[in-house]
Every structure is written in structure tokens, then in C-alpha cells.
Amino acid sequence: MASIDFPAEIAALRHTFTSIQAVSDVDKIKADIADLSAQAGVPNLWDDPASAQVVTSKLSHRQSELERLEKLEERIDDLELMVELSEEDHDDEALRDAEKELSKLRKALADLEVVTLLSGEYDEREAVVTIRSGAGGVDAADFAEMLLRMYTRWAEKHGYGVKIMDTSYAEEAGLKSATFEVNAPYAFGTLSVEAGTHRLVRISPFDNQGRRQTSFAAVEVIPLIEQTDSIEIPENEIRVDVFRSSGPGGQSVNTTDSAVRLTHIPTGIVVSMQNEKSQLQNRAAAMRVLQSRLLLLKKEQEDAEKKALAGDVKASWGDQMRSYVLNPYQMVKDLRTEHEVGNTSAVLDGDIDDFIDAGIRWRANNRNAADS
CATH class of the missing domain: 1.20.58.410 (Release factor)
Structure with a gap:
């Protein structure tokens, strides 16, 4: 000793x-x-x-x-x-x-x-996370669903509340997109480093010839608005469409036009919600997300240096921030921080704290370098 x-x-x-x-x-x-x-x-x-x-x-x-x-x-x-x-x-x-x-x-x-290190203006807020499948067809849709599970498992391990707000299912398998809340203090500051394009390399389970496939999914993270936030949206700036919910669900799914799509006409921002039981609840949930996105947009316009809060995520080659390689070897690597691990199963099961911590430190170092 x-x-x-x-x-x-x-x-x-x-x-x-x-x-x-x-x-x-x-x-x-x-x-x-x-x-x-x-x-x-x-x-x-x-x-x-x-x-x-x-x-x-x-x-x-x-x-x-x-x-x-x-x-x-x-x-x-x-x-x-x-x-x-x-x-x-x-x-x-x-x-x-x-x-x-x-x-x-x-x-x-x-x-x-x-x-x-979570000292940003909105870092202490709860978070709204949206995952969208990108390039890669059905594999990308399946990857989007894998990421949804990864983040919900991460939240469950920490005892954080998760509320699925919208899911759009792909035709063959997986998800076109999913939006969910993470209800915990500092969820936005913590998860905002996960925003960007995620890349998956594996032998495609959807390819009869067993070929290796590269696919992409985009992750967007925005802060959840609070009642004190001053974001007023005139009614004439919003187009409201109602439609029938799709995908698996309870008795109200596929029976009533309860799903709601809000389009903010000046910016073109579109928000869809279908996971609540009533059209009124879906509209209220969609409005909260729309207000959150407009709040972030307002902040970006006021301070261009903080534009990366939500980021411009293309979900394609040349834009990826993290790679998940399942074949020909096993590795998950963050391309910004260089942090990597070989246990891909654990990562996809929600073991991402080390990636998040490395991302927060990387962001803080970049901010300090920019200020000096």
C-alpha cells in the first residue's frame, strides 16, 4: 500500500x-x-x-x-x-x-x-430530442429506432422521465422520426452534445446478400420552454392540419383524427404530434415544441456564436459526429472528442455517459479557446 x-x-x-x-x-x-x-x-x-x-x-x-x-x-x-x-x-x-x-x-x-461545465443559458432546462432517419434507406430507419432505444435506456438508468411525443414509422422497419422529452434538470445541457449526425456501419439485416451497409440518422436537441419564456405566436402564422394517427397504439390510434401537424408559416418549421389521446392534447404538445424551436431560433439570431445549440444536421456523408461500427470490427467513436469504446452492445443499450462527459468537456474547451 x-x-x-x-x-x-x-x-x-x-x-x-x-x-x-x-x-x-x-x-x-x-x-x-x-x-x-x-x-x-x-x-x-x-x-x-x-x-x-x-x-x-x-x-x-x-x-x-x-x-x-x-x-x-x-x-x-x-x-x-x-x-x-x-x-x-x-x-x-x-x-x-x-x-x-x-x-x-x-x-x-x-x-x-x-x-x-453546464453553464449555457438553457443548459439547466429539460430537453426535447428529435431523431430522424437519414441516408441509408431501411437501415437508416432501423438505426433511428436503435438510437431512440439507446437514449431512452440511458434516461431510464439515470431515473429520468421520458415522454414519447411523436413517432413516425417507416414502411418496412424502424422509424422515419421520433420526438421525445427528457424530464430532468440539465437534460438539455447534457444531451445537447449528442446533437449531430450519427453513422452506423454493419452487415445489413435487410440485405439478402449480407452486404455491409452505411446508414445515417440525425439527432436534434432543443431546450423545453418554460412559462416565463416570451414566445408569442400569432394564430395567422400557424397552419393546423389534423390527421389520423399511424403505427402501433391503443384504442384511439387509427380511429379518430387526433394527430396534429403545426406549420409555422414564416419559418417553415413543422411539428407533428400523435401520441396523446386527444387532438387538443396533441395540439398543446406540438405548440410547446414549436415554441421551443422558435425560442432557440430567436436566440441564434440574437447571438450567432451560439448557433450550434440545435445545429444544421444533414444526416449524410461528411457531416457525422459519431460512428457506430458493428462490422468488420466493433467500435463506437466520437469524431470530435476522439473518445472510443469497443463494447458496442453496451453503448447501444444506453451506456453513453463517457461520450457525453467527453463531449461536454470538448465543448467547454472550445468555448474557452474562442473566448481567449
Whole structure:
């Protein structure tokens, strides 16, 4: 155990924690908790369920932030005490336990450090993610469905709520497109690094000759609007079309014209929703997504440097940000960060945290370079 310089390692942990603490602004977190607790204590809070949900969600998130910081500080203190007692007693087994805890603390601090990099204007928002199949025919549609599963599995592993808002099924297999919400604080800041073109290389299960196929899918990530956002859309700027839902579903699918398509005439933005039970619910959900996209467009116009929030995703050759290679070898590689892994099954099952963390650090470094 002498190979580990525990005092130096613990000092490094404390230095990293102090930096995180300063960026996190603990005093502001405590002030926010006090303010949100006061709002949550108002007797008529739940007269407006939507507003109440926003307040309680923010309060829960801020409380979790503070608790996470306090527990990490306690764990560093406990580690230091564990090492001192173990060395006094010459207890090698306890020192081995201390080494394991040291490794866990390094990982926990690295994860928390990534969160502190989410400082963009909309980073703390929940996210609306749209996946569209691109070049590659039926393989691309199948790939789009694989990505939908990957992201929903990732969210489930973290305990994040996912709400499928719209699915457009391809004729033979897979999806033309899918839109879903990820209901968790900082979901937009976290997932926004996933926006771009994803590329799949594999032996096509749809090719009778067993040839290798390259296909593409585009991922768009936008922040979910809040009630305080000022995005008013005049009725004469929206064309509303209703149609019958398609694809698998419950009793209301294929029986009523409940699906809604909104077209924003000035920009040409089109949003379709069909997964709610009623036309009214689908229209409300579509309007929220349309407002989110217009909010992002407005921000891009105000600040061209932040145009990459949603990005211009073509889903074709020359535009890819990540490759998923299943044949002739197994590898997933992010072409921006150079991060790669060989366990493709785990990645497609939602194990993408390392890719997201690398993407957030890459984006932060690029921002810092641009500002210097």
C-alpha cells in the first residue's frame, strides 16, 4: 500500500472539490432553496399544477445539488480519517478499502466537475430530442429506432422521465422520426452534445446478400420552454392540419383524427404530434415544441456564436459526429472528442455517459479557446 501517497491524493481531492464548490456557488444554492421553499409553502400553490411542478422540481434539484456537495465533503473527511487510523493500526485490509474509496471519490468528483461545465443559458432546462432517419434507406430507419432505444435506456438508468411525443414509422422497419422529452434538470445541457449526425456501419439485416451497409440518422436537441419564456405566436402564422394517427397504439390510434401537424408559416418549421389521446392534447404538445424551436431560433439570431445549440444536421456523408461500427470490427467513436469504446452492445443499450462527459468537456474547451 506504500505505493499510494494518500496525503497527496487527499489534498488533490480537496483542491478539486474546492474548485467545484466555488463554481457551484453554494451560497446561491442555499438562497435558491430558501426562496423555492417559500414558494412551495404557499397554500394555493397547486391551483396551477404546471407552475407548482416547476417550483417543486427546481426545489428538489437544488436540494439534491447541495446534498451531493455536502456528502462528498463528508466522504473526503471520512477517507482522511480512515487512512490515519489504518496506518496507525498497520491495517492493510482497511488501507485497501481506503484505496477503493479514493478511486470512487475521484470518479464522483470528475462527474460533478462535468456538471459545473453546464453553464449555457438553457443548459439547466429539460430537453426535447428529435431523431430522424437519414441516408441509408431501411437501415437508416432501423438505426433511428436503435438510437431512440439507446437514449431512452440511458434516461431510464439515470431515473429520468421520458415522454414519447411523436413517432413516425417507416414502411418496412424502424422509424422515419421520433420526438421525445427528457424530464430532468440539465437534460438539455447534457444531451445537447449528442446533437449531430450519427453513422452506423454493419452487415445489413435487410440485405439478402449480407452486404455491409452505411446508414445515417440525425439527432436534434432543443431546450423545453418554460412559462416565463416570451414566445408569442400569432394564430395567422400557424397552419393546423389534423390527421389520423399511424403505427402501433391503443384504442384511439387509427380511429379518430387526433394527430396534429403545426406549420409555422414564416419559418417553415413543422411539428407533428400523435401520441396523446386527444387532438387538443396533441395540439398543446406540438405548440410547446414549436415554441421551443422558435425560442432557440430567436436566440441564434440574437447571438450567432451560439448557433450550434440545435445545429444544421444533414444526416449524410461528411457531416457525422459519431460512428457506430458493428462490422468488420466493433467500435463506437466520437469524431470530435476522439473518445472510443469497443463494447458496442453496451453503448447501444444506453451506456453513453463517457461520450457525453467527453463531449461536454470538448465543448467547454472550445468555448474557452474562442473566448481567449
